Amino acid sequence: NAGVTQTPKFRVLKTGQSMTLLCAQDMNHEYMYWYRQDPGMGLRLIHYSVGEGTTAKGEVPDGYNVSRLKKQNFLLGLESAAPSQTSVYFCASSYGGQGTGREAFFGQGTRLTVV
C-alpha cells in the first residue's frame, strides 16, 4: 500500500545546483500538489496539477518548475537552488480538489538544505 512516495527523502545542494524531486502516487488521483513547509509557517502551495499534462502556479511558484507527463507522477524542479529554498517539501494527491473536502494524501516529505 504505497500511497504517495517521494524521492529523495533528504538532499543537500550547493547554491546554484539543480535537482528534481519525484512524487509518485498509486491511487489514480487526478489532483497533485507540491507544498513547502517552513518553521513557524503553514504549508504553502508551490504548484499543483488537476490532471495529466496540466500544471498551475500556487502561492509561491518562483524558482520552481513542475511537470505532470504521467498521471501518477508529479515532478518538482529547482533550476538554480538558493538558500531560501531550504525547506521540507511535501507532495500530496487527492481524488477531487482539496477545497471540496476530498482528503489530500501526503508523501513523507523531502528535507532539502541549500548551502
Added chain:
Amino acid sequence: RKEVEQDPGPFNVPEGATVAFNCTYSNSASQSFFWYRQDCRKEPKLLMSVYSSGNEDGRFTAQLNRASQYISLLIRDSKLSDSATYLCVVRGDSNYQLIWGAGTKLIIKP
C-alpha cells in the same frame, strides 16, 4: 494579519484531560474547514472536516463559529498518542487552494 492563525503552543496536558484549541481565519467567505494532524517529522494527515453544525469523531469534536470566524478542536480523555501538531486548514478562493495554519503543538504527559 495571517489568513489562518493558531496558537503555536505547546500545550502540555496530562493524560486523560480534556484540551481545546482554536483557530481564527480572516476570509469570511471561506466554505470548507479541516483539522489535520502532523506527527514530528512526518507528513500531515486529515483528522476531520469541520461542518457548520459541528461534528464529532470519537474523542474529537470540531466546531465552527462563522460569526467570530474561528474553528475549534476539542480532545477528550487525551492519550499519549494524541501528542502531535494540529494544523488548521481553510479553503481558499478555489477548490484547489487550501490555506494552512502553522499548527498548535500538543504534548500529552503521563
